[in-house]
Amino acid sequence: MEIFGVPTQALFGQLLIGLINGSFYALLSLGLAVIFGLLNIINFTHGAQYMLGAFCAYLLLEKLGLGYWWALVIAPVLVGALGIIIERTMLKQLYKLDHLYGLLLTFGLALVIQGVFRNQYGSSGQPYAIPPALAGGHNLGFMFLPTYRAWVIVASVVICFGTWFLIERTKLGSYLRAATENPELVQAFGINVPRMITLTYGFGVALAALAGVMAGPIYQVSPQMGADLIIVVFAVVVIGGMGSIMGSILTGFGLGVLEGLTKVFYPEASNTVIFIVMALVLLVKPAGLFGTQK
Amino acid sequence: MGEILLAIKNLNAWYGESHILHGMDFEVREGEVVTLLGRNGAGKTTTLKSIMGMVGKRQGSVLFRNRELIHLASNRIARQGIAFCPEERGIFASLDVEENLLLPPQVAAGGLGLEQIYELFPNLKERLRSQGTKLSGGEQQMLAIGRILRTGAQLLLLDEPTEGLAPVIVQQIGRTIERLKKEGFTILLVEQNFRFAQKLADRHYIVEHGRVVEMVPGAALEANMHRVHEYLGV
Numbered sequence: 001m002e003i004f005g006v007p008t009q010a011l012f013g014q015l016l017i018g019l020i021n022g023s024f025y026a027l028l029s030l031g032l033a034v035i036f037g038l039l040n041i042i043n044f045t046h047g048a049q050y051m052l053g054a055f056c057a058y059l060l061l062e063k064l065g066l067g068y069w070w071a072l073v074i075a076p077v078l079v080g081a082l083g084i085i086i087e088r089t090m091l092k093q094l095y096k097l098d099h100l101y102g103l104l105l106t107f108g109l110a111l112v113i114q115g116v117f118r119n120q121y122g123s124s125g126q127p128y129a130i131p132p133a134l135a136g137g138h139n140l141g142f143m144f145l146p147t148y149r150a151w152v153i154v155a156s157v158v159i160c161f162g163t164w165f166l167i168e169r170t171k172l173g174s175y176l177r178a179a180t181e182n183p184e185l186v187q188a189f190g191i192n193v194p195r196m197i198t199l200t201y202g203f204g205v206a207l208a209a210l211a212g213v214m215a216g217p218i219y220q221v222s223p224q225m226g227a228d229l230i231i232v233v234f235a236v237v238v239i240g241g242m243g244s245i246m247g248s249i250l251t252g253f254g255l256g257v258l259e260g261l262t263k264v265f266y267p268e269a270s271n272t273v274i275f276i277v278m279a280l281v282l283l284v285k286p287a288g289l290f291g292t293q294k
Numbered sequence: 295m296g297e298i299l300l301a302i303k304n305l306n307a308w309y310g311e312s313h314i315l316h317g318m319d320f321e322v323r324e325g326e327v328v329t330l331l332g333r334n335g336a337g338k339t340t341t342l343k344s345i346m347g348m349v350g351k352r353q354g355s356v357l358f359r360n361r362e363l364i365h366l367a368s369n370r371i372a373r374q375g376i377a378f379c380p381e382e383r384g385i386f387a388s389l390d391v392e393e394n395l396l397l398p399p400q401v402a403a404g405g406l407g408l409e410q411i412y413e414l415f416p417n418l419k420e421r422l423r424s425q426g427t428k429l430s431g432g433e434q435q436m437l438a439i440g441r442i443l444r445t446g447a448q449l450l451l452l453d454e455p456t457e458g459l460a461p462v463i464v465q466q467i468g469r470t471i472e473r474l475k476k477e478g479f480t481i482l483l484v485e486q487n488f489r490f491a492q493k494l495a496d497r498h499y500i501v502e503h504g505r506v507v508e509m510v511p512g513a514a515l516e517a518n519m520h521r522v523h524e525y526l527g528v
Contacts, residue, residue, distance in 0.1 A: 174396070188348055190370075190399050
């Protein structure tokens, strides 16, 4: 069976790959949006923190024999704690300066972290097995659906919308949104804004690490894995609108699917389609599809 | 006369290199409404922000219930029982009216309940789901005052609550302040609208160049009117 002259297996296969990539785009751009919204920092270390999550899972398995499910909990906590140390010792000094300083610092940190891991583990990737409970797949008739990939998509959707709910529909989220607009006044209401900023950065970093753990069994665990992804993720954030939570989620999944479909219908453009969309969005709506001009 | 609730002694404040307050001295007693009067740029708003710890650098003494606040961060000052309503109202665009109203945490028992706030400002109840900044100027001011009444703070710092509002809304704000006074709240009010402040306050402090130059009791205001007019340039 064919759709638009393309076999359904190929079409849905690419759609699935698009959704998988979109899941990681959404998770990573969500973390970036949360961090940018409150800290006004463009966190270029995000890709390295995603890589740290994957390496943390790999090392937990290699050194301590702790498998995937343990890693899903431990890696985000450890990498998030490292993020908190970075925020307290370095980023905190930059809040009153131009965005550029935060970007330069986090970019430098990313190079250092990636360099250390490349030195230790080389450039080639380390394999990380799919957990037995999620091995295998299901033949849906029109395509074969690997269980692990279905899990990644479902888990990403749940995490993304859970985060959206936390920020848009809870009291804690109203503190975060208000502090994004006027931190000085929110603090004068009795809320400890500096602590909230620290925890928010830790949460955004933990999201990156969680994505890294989930990516381990799909891509290889390599020092370069974050650097390869982060440029696309920044394009996603720009298209969705810097700081927009829903923008990051919908744009992440949407652009993953668009990229997948481009691979089917016009493969030559598949690596550039996201950047073409970014250029068009910047021309028509500079604040992004869901963003508001600050 | 009530106990001294707030005592400001030799308060100095800076924004960056600019020295704004040059030794403010005044006090507010429990249950009083006290105004800071003065021309634009005299340092009235900076005084309120300095009490709340919202300026870059401050020196001197801010005693609240005999506790020194000068070295505390603004969130800890608020937790002592002081609430601030800023001149620009500070309504959050990303929050609806109800979220704006519920935003400041309760710092003590004794705050007004939501129904009491709706009774004071019925407009708010009808617009709970509206975006905060979509309200009219008067409604935004009601929201800005309403949300600090929930907190249980006993000292309210109100910065020009009537600025830019229609006369009918100014009257409503005036009635609200009178009622809050009757309910035992202590209010430090910064006002440009001298006629408005005149009817409400127990005492007036005249502020010039970042310091208090004269204190006029409410009862003695008529007798001192010509001097007050000179200070204010009315």
